[in-house]
Amino acid sequence: MGARETIRTAVHHVVPPAGLTRALAVQAMVYAVGGGLFQAGSAVFFTRALGLSAAQVGLGLSIAAGVSLLGTVPLGGLTDRYGPQRVWVLALVLEAALFATYPFVGGFAGFLTVVVALAAVDAAAGVARQVYSINALPPAERVTAMAYQRSLLNVGFGLGAAISGLVLAVDTIAAYRVMVWFIAAVFLVTALFVRRLPRLPEVARPAEPMSRFAVLRDRPFMAVSLLSGLLTAHQTLYLTVLPLWILTHTDAPKTVIAGLVLLNTILIVLLQVRASRGADTAPGAARASRRGALLIALFCLVVPISGVTRGTLTLVVLVVAALLLIVAELVESAGTWGLTATLPPATQRGAYVGAFRLGTQLQYLIAPAGLTALGVTTGGWGWFPTAAVFVLIGLAIVPVVAWAGGTPRLGATAPEQTVTPVP
Structure with missing residues (x-):
């Protein structure tokens, strides 16, 4: 009976409840099959x-990241103007069309055109997807619904990565072309899926809409965006810095890197919903x-120990460090969703969600080089100032969120009301 209850509980935290929450999570999984396939096979393609x-x-890819950084706020404004569902569907269709053109790209100029266009479209889709989820669900259900989406997103990424293994095994030009056309088809299916989601009524807009970049003047909110965005460095630490550390400073076999990635995927799928409790305000x-910031700091103190241990003890230290970073990712992600769902005003949610993503985009620009330099090229002592940085972020984020919560948002006209989807 105990085992049966354990299984039932585990299923409950992975399989979303019927209704819009499940529909959004399944959509995320389908989309992630294409994303995971390309993520694993893009370099070879x-x-x-x-x-x-x-x-x-x-x-x-660096130029595309810069375009995404510059475009995320004005593209978020498009969501406010035309509605999240409409922008989301259009962005998915454009993504499918751009992927379908990849095999016909000739030279660097053509590649740059497609990859920059994809970066802009993906930024628009990301904001619209998040705004739709927030607008369509009651406040108490938003963070949990996003947790279910992320859980199934990881399932989709895993499936996509598995398919990429087949493509890489075949290793022909024709196989790579079929791969990107398959991804285009996945995005078209996702667009049809999103189009069938419940329609949302128009959100009342203020008589005098904000300018496209006015949200950047909301200093408390932008401070939250910066701190929260820097905490997403757990991704860079886990997927880039930790593998480099393992390869250059430990006696652990290379295969442990794949094992730690698999561990991350499994625990995110199983525990993300459970870890999101209490983050809906x-x-x-x-x-x-x-909590996420302090756990990242603790990871930074544990991982350098693996540079002086040997054999099995090295593996134990690396697994402990990985578990600390995985739990940090779980709780930090829930915190990010809660902040995104509660701080932006309903009438300008697209612009604010776009601005919130600036912190993450900034992390993508500075963290790979900065954290690698500190954690890997210093020989190990750089982990300690890195830990101090995350402690400072952790100590700052609660009072900064309180500051933002006590400051009226730009363009806010009235307290938020629950939006009921149109059947």
Whole structure:
């Protein structure tokens, strides 16, 4: 009976309840199949099928990241103007069309055009998807629904990565072309799925809408965006810095890297919903973010120990460090969703969600080089100032969220009301 209850509880925290929460989570899983497939196979596709050099690929992706950073706020404004569902569907259709053109790209200029366009469209889709989820669900259900989405998103990424293994095994130009066309088809299916979601009534807009970049003047909110965005560095630490540390400073076998990635995927799927409890209010989300920051700091203190241990003890230290970072990711993600769901005003939610993503975009620009330099190239002592940085972020985020919560948002006209989907 105990085992049966355990299984039932585990299923409850992975399988979403029937209704809109389940529909949004299934959509996320379907979309992630395409995303996971491309994430795992893109480097080989770019070099083998398109004939690009590694330097050209890196430069193109960096330029695309810059476009995404600059465009996220005005693209969020499009969501406020035209509605999240409409922007979401259009963005998915455009993503499918752009992926379908990849096999016909000739040279670096063509690659740059497509990858920059994809970055802009993906930014618009990301804001619209999040705004739709927030608008369509009651406040008490939003964070849990996003947790279910992330749980099934990881399932989809895993499936996509598994499919990529088949493509890489075949390793022909034709296989890589079929791969991107399959991804385009997945995005079209997702667009049809999103189009069938319940329609939302129009949210009343203020008589004098804000300018596209006015949200950047909301200093308390932008401070929250910066701190929360820096905490998403757990992704960079887990997927980039930790593997480099393992390869260069420990005696652990290379295969442990794949094992830790698999551990991350499994625990996110199983525990994300459970870890989101209590993050559905701004104060609760701030406390979750603080816990995430302090756990990242603790990871930074534990992981350098693996540089002086040997054999089995090294593996134990690495698993403990990985578990600390996974739990940090679980609670920090819930905190981010709670802040995104509670702080932006309903009438300007797209612009504010777009602005909130700036902190994460900034992290993507500075964290890979900065954290690698501190954690890996210093030989180990750089982990300690890194830990101090995350302690400071953790100590700052609760009072900064309180500051933002006590400051009226720009363009806010009235207290938020629950939006009922139109059947």
